[in-house]
Amino acid sequence: MFDDFWxxxxxxxxxxxxxxxxxxxxxxxxLIPLFQRPSTAIASVVLLISGFAFLFFTLQAMxxxxxxxxxx
Numbered sequence: 001m002f003d004d005f006w007x008x009x010x011x012x013x014x015x016x017x018x019x020x021x022x023x024x025x026x027x028x029x030x031l032i033p034l035f036q037r038p039s040t041a042i043a044s045v046v047l048l049i050s051g052f053a054f055l056f057f058t059l060q061a062m063x064x065x066x067x068x069x070x071x072x
Contacts, residue, residue, distance in 0.1 A: 035041045060066055 031044070034044045
């Protein structure tokens with residue numbers, strides 16, 4: 001009885017890992033052709049970096065994490 005329980009419990013981490021990898025694969029597989037040409041690869045990287053920068057600075061301003069005082 002308890003053997004079956006622990007066998008089932010031990011299957012959950014494998015399920016979590018495999019389903020997460022499957023979602024990531026399906027999410028990024030359409031983007032792979034963009035990195036085959038240099039022009040689209042550069043544009044994709046610039047877009048990705050600018051998106052992260054925009055998110056970072058927006059959250060920093062919204063949460064008040066900026067430590068430098070604003071001088072009028």
